[in-house]
Amino acid sequence: MEHLLKLLDCSQEEILSVLELADQLKYERKHHIPHPLLAGKSIGLIFQKSSTRTRVSFETGMFQLGGQALFLSSRDLQIGRGEPVQDTARVLSRYLDGIMIRTFEQKEVEDLARYGSIPVINGLTDFCHPCQVLADLMTIREKYGVLKGLKLCYIGDGNNMANSLIVGGLKTEMKVSVATPEGYRPAKEVLDFAAGFDTFTLTDDPMKAAENADIVITDTWASMGQEAEKEVRMKAFQGYQVNDELMAAAKPGAMVQHCLPAYRGQEITEKVFEAHAAEIFEEAENRLHAQKAVMVLLMKK
Numbered sequence: 389m390e391h392l393l394k395l396l397d398c399s400q401e402e403i404l405s406v407l408e409l410a411d412q413l414k415y416e417r418k419h420h421i422p423h424p425l426l427a428g429k430s431i432g433l434i435f436q437k438s439s440t441r442t443r444v445s446f447e448t449g450m451f452q453l454g455g456q457a458l459f460l461s462s463r464d465l466q467i468g469r470g471e472p473v474q475d476t477a478r479v480l481s482r483y484l485d486g487i488m489i490r491t492f493e494q495k496e497v498e499d500l501a502r503y504g505s506i507p508v509i510n511g512l513t514d515f516c517h518p519c520q521v522l523a524d525l526m527t528i529r530e531k532y533g534v535l536k537g538l539k540l541c542y543i544g545d546g547n548n549m550a551n552s553l554i555v556g557g558l559k560t561e562m563k564v565s566v567a568t569p570e571g572y573r574p575a576k577e578v579l580d581f582a583a584g585f586d587t588f589t590l591t592d593d594p595m596k597a598a599e600n601a602d603i604v605i606t607d608t609w610a611s612m613g614q615e616a617e618k619e620v621r622m623k624a625f626q627g628y629q630v631n632d633e634l635m636a637a638a639k640p641g642a643m644v645q646h647c648l649p650a651y652r653g654q655e656i657t658e659k660v661f662e663a664h665a666a667e668i669f670e671e672a673e674n675r676l677h678a679q680k681a682v683m684v685l686l687m688k689k
């Protein structure tokens with residue numbers, strides 16, 4: 389693995405190797421075993437959108453690995469004033485050992501990797517959220533011991549999370565069912581990939597998608613950058629809430645995951661969220677371990 393731009397680029401072996409190392413790093417941290425695997429290395433964290441989890445887990449994760457993380461807000465970088473990504477990439481490659489970027493267009497992330505000469509990690513684009521889904525897979529595997537054969541159900545907006553969950557789930561041999569309203573389907577590129585799997589289903593019926601699911605996942609109905617569409621979206625997603633009725637269709641004891649931030653009363657009820665808070669916050673914690681694994685695998689040369 390040279391970069392982490394999207395899970396579509398990753399093999400099953402690469403995904404599983406991240407999860408293995410993440411488990412090991414989590415164990416070591418729990419037992420106070422230091423792991424300065426990236427001593428002397430620097431990563432730049434470029435943010436064009438807000439973040440709590442991604443920023444804090446990358447910054448503190450890099451510190452725990454013995455390296456340094458630089459928070460680079462696009463408000464302050466010249467990239468925010470129009471310096472081309474090709475130039476930014478070539479300059480940063482001379483100072484840093486890796487770049488994480490959170491932005492709008494997937495193309496910007498791909499360009500950074502193309503023009504730069506250091507590993508690039510996608511910290512969320514409108515298209516996908518691979519770091520989050522690696523943490524989700526880690527959390528699911530912690531609970532069930534396996535991924536293969538489990539049924540993962542995603543309800544709601546066919547957004548960045550849906551796109552990455554479909555690819556990550558199918559690549560790790562899970563069954564993936566997705567329910568979105570007609571006009572809010574996952575990306576075509578992802579649906580083309582999923583078309584090769586008889587373990588994938590897409591419907592507009594949330595109850596059908598949730599049937600017998602081992603894991604139920606949802607995400608906000610209005611992602612960052614879609615604030616102006618909020619009202620229209622709130623209407624479009626009525627009936628796509630993760631609530632008691634939907635959970636009753638899933639397997640008894642099914643797990644709930646949410647990348648956060650969560651909007652109670654919209655995509656998930658307060659009751660379901662709080663009943664599954666332990667596994668949702670474990671998922672949030674696992675961002676730290678999964679991303680440390682990604683940084684080590686990409687940057688420890």
Ligand code: CP
Nearest residue numbers: 439440441442647648
């Ligand atoms: N889930 C996630 O990526 O959270 P942040 O937006 O807070 O980084």
Ligand code: NVA
Nearest residue numbers: 547607611612647648
């Ligand atoms: N789909 C959400 C995820 C936030 C972590 C967004 O893009 O805003």
